[in-house]
Amino acid sequence: MKARLLVSIGVFLLTAGVYAPDLALGADWSPAPLLPANPLAGSRLFAEKGCLRCHSIHGTGGVLGPDLGQQILNRPLLDIAGAMWNHSPGMEHVFQERRTTRPKFEPAEMANLLAFLYYLGSLDPVGDPEVGARLFSEKRCDVCHSLGGKGGRIGAALDKYSQYASPIYLTAALWNRGQAMAHTMNRMGVPRTVMQGNDISNLMAYIRSVGGGVERVYIQPGNPQQGEKVFREKRCAECHPVKDHGKGVGPDLRAILKGSLMQIAGIMWNHGPKMWAKMAERGIAVPVLSNADTADLISYLYFLQFLDKPGNVERGRVVYREKRCARCHELHGVVGTSGPDLAKIEKLQTPLEVVTEMWNHASTMEQRMLEESVEWPVLKGGEMADLIAYLLSIRNGPSKPVAAKGSEVKRK
Ligand code: HEC
Ligand code: HEC
Ligand code: HEC
Ligand code: HEC
Incomplete structure (x- = not known):
């Protein structure tokens, strides 16, 4: 399975x-x-x-x-x-x-x-259907929902969610029906569960295991750039100061969001009631999210925690020296042993071009390094960003301020 x-x-x-x-x-x-x-x-x-x-x-x-x-x-x-x-x-x-x-x-x-x-x-680790089965009753989902013909009849039977290969459908439903569910829970005196760790993956695995054999319906991986738009259009940005627009009554999500896609979905579930209250206070309708919106939004939220910190030119200079790039590459007229002057290459004007050319030329570079007994330079976290900031700054020439900006050299 x-x-x-x-x-x-x-x-x-x-x-x-x-x-x-x-x-x-x-x-x-x-x-x-x-x-x-x-x-x-x-x-x-x-x-x-x-x-x-x-x-x-x-x-x-x-x-x-x-x-x-x-x-x-x-x-x-x-x-x-x-x-x-x-x-x-x-x-x-x-x-x-x-x-x-x-x-x-x-x-x-x-x-x-x-x-x-x-x-x-x-992506989340695959859930465990047995753990999911236990959670389904511990979290009292079974009081109101049936699965495989067993369970409550207050909410819809959840079997249909088994046809979806992606947990995004469940996530979207938990958000869109969340408020109505909370009312019913409140009315029936069922405590509203808190989602932790891999709870949603495990619940999804259980739902799938019961409804097995059904045709799979897929959803595309979310597109974070699209998700950023959803975040603005659905007015999340009015309360959450991400990317410095809006300074809000909600927390800055960059600083606190941690975890995989489904863990973030769980966090949204957990904070739902307080958010709905704030939305009501400020006259913002609780946004309805389509499945595609949810996929995009959640992947955007995931990516916030890993957004590259802008590279630092000074640190990059040190990386460049310590990793011995300077040994081979000519720079500002100081001749290297074998590599081209990186400040002069037409194709090296954006971070992606640097990354791409490093990859494309890696075979020849490795060959040279072997010949010249240079150890392969291993880059630790953040060092690629710093190195790029430095490489892009040297293009501006030593007289210009060494800001990590390539906006002067925009392509297209
Ligand atoms: C106290 C009753 C109650 C409990 C407990 C409950 N739900 Fe619900 N659920 C509802 C109701 C009522 C709706 C329909 C809400 C509406 O009208 O939009 C609903 C809707 C849903 C939907 C959307 C169903 C559809 O129509 O497609 C999903 C998915 C869902 N619940 C999952 C869960 C899960 C998972 C749990 C356990 C963590 C849970 N629910 C616990 C009452 C409950
Ligand atoms: C009206 C203001 C408001 C809007 C609009 C709003 N939020 Fe929130 N959000 C809050 C508040 C307040 C909290 C803290 C709630 C709490 O402490 O439980 C919060 C918490 C969160 C958290 C949990 C952060 C944590 O502590 O881990 C996430 C994730 C989140 N919001 C995402 C969103 C998304 C996505 C949207 C748009 C669909 C949105 N919010 C719209 C006010 C808002
Ligand atoms: C042992 C010598 C050597 C070392 C050390 C070295 N390079 Fe190179 N590099 C070369 C050579 C030779 C080429 C040209 C390879 C080719 O023609 O395919 C090259 C090509 C490149 C290119 C592609 C240039 C283009 O034409 O687009 C980049 C970018 C680059 N190196 C970056 C670096 C960085 C960053 C470091 C340090 C982490 C480094 N190199 C270390 C020898 C070296
Ligand atoms: C011919 C086989 C082969 C091909 C083709 C190949 N790789 Fe690899 N890849 C490897 C091996 C072997 C390792 C482990 C190398 C090591 O341990 O240093 C690896 C390691 C990696 C890693 C590092 C994983 C980690 O542990 O952090 C990444 C990322 C990666 N490859 C991406 C790619 C991408 C993207 C492509 C396609 C452009 C690709 N590889 C093509 C064999 C291959």
């Missing part, structure tokens, strides 16, 4: 026919945090560029590299780029063994690929 579901999620991700590139990340570098681009487009690239031949996602795919569905990628976007860089020699080794070449990327493709890898890090 478990295996089948995972396979279907994997297969969905890799075959979904929707393709809508959304490349805001590629456009320019501003010190503002980057929001990932389009995970769905990235999932296609993941297959097309051959990543899937070595990597699986939740057990679907190749076995030569690690399974990337195991929440090893829940970190900031540029740190994921850093992980790809760090593991380049390890991958290269397998490329050579298999006599394949490293796939090359355009920056726009890299944006979508990274968004997809980022999305993988947000």
Whole structure:
């Protein structure tokens, strides 16, 4: 059962026919945090560029590299780029063994690929149906709802939720019907449950296990850039000061939100009653969220916790020196041993271009490093962002202020 579901999620991700590139990340570098681009487009690239031949996602795919569905990628976007860089020699080794070449990327493709890898890090571990069954009665869902013909008749039977491969439908319903449910609970003296940890995943696993064998209905991975719009349009931003618009009666979600997609859904459930009260006070109707809205919104909220901190030019300068990039690359007329002057390359004007070119040229660089006995530079958390800030600042020349801005050199 478990295996089948995972396979279907994997297969969905890799075959979904929707393709809508959304490349805001590629456009320019501003010190503002980057929001990932389009995970769905990235999932296609993941297959097309051959990543899937070595990597699986939740057990679907190749076995030569690690399974990337195991929440090893829940970190900031540029740190994921850093992980790809760090593991380049390890991958290269397998490329050579298999006599394949490293796939090359355009920056726009890299944006979508990274968004997809980022999305993988947000997925919940598969729930456990047995734990879910226990929760269903502990949380008193069974007082009002039936499943597999057993349970209360106050609310709808929940069997239909088993046809959905994604817990987003349940999440949307918990939000949209939440207030009405709370009234009924109140009236019947049933305490309103608090969702913790993987409760929602586990409940979903139980619901699926009871309604097994039904056709799966999928929903696309949420698009965080779209989610940011939903966040504004549904007026969440009026109370929650995210990205410095609105300074509100609600907390700054960047600072406090932690966890996977379903954990965040649980947090929204838990804080529902106080939010509804505040909304009533301020004359804001409780927003109704479509399934797509919910997917986008929740993925946006997930991404808030990992938004890359803007890179720091000074720290980047240190990284550049300590990782010995300076040994090979010419800079400001100081000649290096073998690498091109990074301040002069036309293609290195945005963070994504730097990340992309580092990936595209990694094989040759590794070769040179071996020849010159330079150890492969491993980048720790935040160091890729710092390095990029520095590399972009040197383009401005030493006389200009070294701000991490590429807005002067906007493309397109
Ligand atoms: C020929 C096989 C192969 C291909 C193709 C391949 N990889 Fe890898 N990948 C590996 C191996 C092996 C490792 C582990 C390397 C190591 O341990 O240093 C790895 C590691 C990684 C990691 C680091 C995971 C971690 O533990 O942090 C990421 C991210 C990654 N690969 C992404 C990709 C992407 C994206 C693609 C497609 C562009 C890709 N890989 C293509 C074999 C491959
Ligand atoms: C005290 C009764 C009660 C309890 C306990 C309760 N619910 Fe509900 N639930 C309702 C009612 C009433 C509705 C319909 C609300 C409306 O009119 O919009 C509802 C609606 C729903 C819906 C939307 C159903 C649809 O029509 O598609 C879902 C999903 C749901 N509940 C899940 C749960 C889960 C999961 C639990 C346990 C954590 C739970 N409920 C506990 C009374 C309850
Ligand atoms: C009228 C003001 C208001 C609006 C509009 C509003 N919220 Fe809130 N929100 C609050 C308040 C107040 C809290 C703290 C509630 C509490 O302490 O339980 C909160 C808490 C939260 C939390 C939990 C934060 C934590 O402590 O972990 C999340 C997540 C959240 N809101 C998301 C949203 C989203 C998404 C929307 C839009 C659909 C939204 N809010 C709309 C006022 C609002
Ligand atoms: C051992 C020498 C060496 C070291 C150390 C080295 N590089 Fe390189 N780098 C090269 C060479 C040689 C090339 C050109 C490779 C090619 O032509 O494919 C290159 C290419 C690049 C490119 C792509 C340039 C282009 O044409 O778009 C970038 C970006 C880059 N290096 C960044 C770095 C960074 C950042 C570091 C430190 C973390 C670093 N390099 C360390 C030798 C090195």
